[in-house]
Amino acid sequence: MSSALRVGAGARSCLRRALARAVLRTVLDVLLRRLSALEPAAPPADLGRLGGLAVGGLGEVPVRW
Numbered sequence: 001m002s003s004a005l006r007v008g009a010g011a012r013s014c015l016r017r018a019l020a021r022a023v024l025r026t027v028l029d030v031l032l033r034r035l036s037a038l039e040p041a042a043p044p045a046d047l048g049r050l051g052g053l054a055v056g057g058l059g060e061v062p063v064r065w
């Protein structure tokens with residue numbers, strides 16, 4: 001992986017991590033405002049979790065609008 005794409009390593013990791021979170025937060029905020037009719041197409045209990053990640057995660061999140 002390119003050093004420009006790694007977020008969790010190096011002397012500047014905290015800065016990059018904070019920037020990545022801020023960008024993601026902004027993107028999701030704009031996306032959800034523009035697609036206000038977006039809603040989950042499955043109950044949370046039916047969503048499959050990804051294994052092997054320290055923080056967890058979802059494999060996919062089906063939505064409908």
